[in-house]
Structure formats: C-alpha cells, structure tokens
Amino acid sequence: MTDFVIYLGDVITANNIMIENASLYWDEAISPARNRGIPWASVFGNHDDAPFEWPLEWFSTPGIPPIRCPPTTSSHSGEEECSFKGTGRLELMKNEIKNNASFSMDGPRDLWPSISNYFLQISSSDDPKSPVAFLYFLDSGGGSYPEIISSCQAEWFRTKAEEINPDSRVPEIIFWHIPSKAYREVAPKSGIPKPCVGSINLEEVAAQEAETGIMKLLRERTSVKAIFVGHNHGLDWCCPYKKLWLCYARHTGYGGYGNWPRGARIVEITQKPFSLHSWIRMEDGQVHSEVVLS
Numbered sequence: 244m245t246d247f248v249i250y251l252g253d254v255i256t257a258n259n260i261m262i263e264n265a266s267l268y269w270d271e272a273i274s275p276a277r278n279r280g281i282p283w284a285s286v287f288g289n290h291d292d293a294p295f296e297w298p299l300e301w302f303s304t305p306g307i308p309p310i311r312c313p314p315t316t317s318s319h320s321g322e323e324e325c326s327f328k329g330t331g332r333l334e335l336m337k338n339e340i341k342n343n344a345s346f347s348m349d350g351p352r353d354l355w356p357s358i359s360n361y362f363l364q365i366s367s368s369d370d371p372k373s374p375v376a377f378l379y380f381l382d383s384g385g386g387s388y389p390e391i392i393s394s395c396q397a398e399w400f401r402t403k404a405e406e407i408n409p410d411s412r413v414p415e416i417i418f419w420h421i422p423s424k425a426y427r428e429v430a431p432k433s434g435i436p437k438p439c440v441g442s443i444n445l446e447e448v449a450a451q452e453a454e455t456g457i458m459k460l461l462r463e464r465t466s467v468k469a470i471f472v473g474h475n476h477g478l479d480w481c482c483p484y485k486k487l488w489l490c491y492a493r494h495t496g497y498g499g500y501g502n503w504p505r506g507a508r509i510v511e512i513t514q515k516p517f518s519l520h521s522w523i524r525m526e527d528g529q530v531h532s533e534v535v536l537s
C-alpha cells in the first residue's frame with residue numbers, strides 16, 4: 244500500500260498544450276493518486292509552465308493548420324481559451340492545492356518566481372509530534388525562468404533546517420526536478436558499476452545551469468541522506484556522493500521523450516531504527532535496483 248506519492252516535476256508537457264488553463268491536464272495527471280485517496284506532493288519541472296512551441300512543420304506547405312483549442316470548463320468561448328504563453332507555476336500550484344489530499348505548497352513569496360519550495364514532516368504513528376524525517380522540496384526552475392536553485396533558495400533551506408532541526412537529529416530527504424552538476428561527477432561512464440545501483444544509464448546528465456550553494460549545504464549537513472530528481476528519462480540510478488546519495492526516479496508518465504519501460508521509484512522509511520530503502524517498481528510489477536540509502 245502506498246502511503247504518499249511525490250510527483251517530481253514535468254507532470255505536464257506544457258510546450259505541447261495550447262490551452263488557457265493547463266491545470267485541466269495537471270488534474271488529469273495527478274488523478275491516479277487522488278482517485279485512490281492517496282495523499283501527494285509535487286514540485287515543478289522545466290516543462291510544466293513552458294510556453295506553447297509551434298511545430299515547425301505547421302509553417303510548411305500547405306500552410307498553418309487552423310488552431311483548435313481544447314474546450315475548457317470556463318463559460319468563455321473563442322479565442323481566450325487558446326494560450327501560447329503557458330499556465331504559470333503559481334496558477335498551476337494554486338489549482339493543485341485546492342485538492343484536500345495535496346500537501347504541495349506555493350512556497351515563500353520572497354523566493355518567487357520559484358514556487359515549489361516547502362518542507363513536510365513525517366511523524367511517528369505512535370507519537371504525531373515526534374518527527375521521523377523531514378522532506379524538503381525545491382523548485383529547480385526551467386520553463387519560464389532559468390534552470391537553477393538560487394542562493395536565496397539555499398539560504399531558505401539553511402535557515403529552515405537550522406530552525407526546525409538544529410542538532411541534525413532528524414534525517415532529511417530532498418526532492419527536486421533537474422539534477423545538480425554534482426550528478427555529473429558521480430554518473431557512471433558506462434553500465435552501472437557498484438557502488439551505484441540502477442538499471443538504465445542511457446543518457447548524459449542534463450544538469451542545472453549553475454550551482455549557487457545548495458549542494459555545499461546539503462553535503463555538509465549530516466542529517467541529509469539523499470536527493471531525488473527526475474528530468475532524465477533514460478537514467479534511473481542512485482550513486483553515493485560524499486556522505487549522501489544522489490538518486491534518479493524512474494520515468495512514470497506517457498508524456499515526454501523516450502520509450503523506456505515506465506516505472507516508479509519507491510522509497511521506504513522505517514523509524515526505529517531509522518532506515519531509508521529504495522527500489523524501482525515497473526509498470527508490469529517487476530521490481531529491481533534495491534538500494535539501502537541509510
């Protein structure tokens with residue numbers, strides 16, 4: 244039984260969506276969790292608020308095909324239902340958090356336009372006040388602004404972590420979409436030799452544009468156990484980096500590039516003693532790439 248789902252960004256490919264309110268597609272994408280009554284949280288990827296990209300072939304003979312904008316639930320009709328600019332992160336998030344089962348947040352205002360920055364506490368089932376782990380979610384940008392985790396976001400993480408977990412007693416787990424440059428340092432050259440664990444290594448790491456300090460903070464905090472990212476559909480490994488683990492999830496949805504079989508990364512947390520196990524479960528139920536992260 245799944246207790247919680249984390250959507251690691253690129254929930255929709257907005258550059259293919261010519262519609263005023265892309266939240267309609269977002270709602271559809273998260274509906275498998277919602278319909279099963281499973282709570283979830285999400286972060287943004289580079290495709291979620293990307294503007295519509297006109298296909299080049301539309302501009303060849305016999306000319307641009309007539310624009311057909313998908314119907315929306317709004318009472319408006321006509322041209323205002325078409326959108327070439329994408330639906331903004333803030334709007335997508337505000338719509339998502341209308342769902343009671345969503346634990347996503349639109350983050351501190353002083354970090355905008357970066358939106359999906361927040362943390363969640365996992366509590367003990369015996370004692371709801373006792374934290375078992377803190378999950379941190381960061382917006383790694385892309386789409387409407389550069390692919391980056393800014394120094395302001397790093398500072399927000401540092402301040403928050405020191406405030407709620409001053410002695411680093413509680414383990415911390417980190418989630419964002421676009422891998423940091425550190426992923427390139429640990430990426431296996433070919434195959435996936437130990438100590439890395441995974442099943443596909445068929446792409447170059449497509450890293451963020453710059454590194455402004457978040458990785459230094461994370462590797463120096465003893466309580467940080469692992470970072471999980473999405474973005475590269477052809478990579479699903481976990482590799483150690485200093486004293487933490489850098490992990491990819493597994494491409495789950497049917498949008499985006501690549502035809503590698505779909506799956507999902509499972510993360511299992513136990514409390515006493517604390518442990519963090521992970522593996523990948525494929526769409527057909529097959530399980531592989533089990534790894535102990537803490």
Ligand SMILES: [Zn+2]
Pocket residue numbers: 253288289290420473474475
């Ligand atoms: Zn991406």
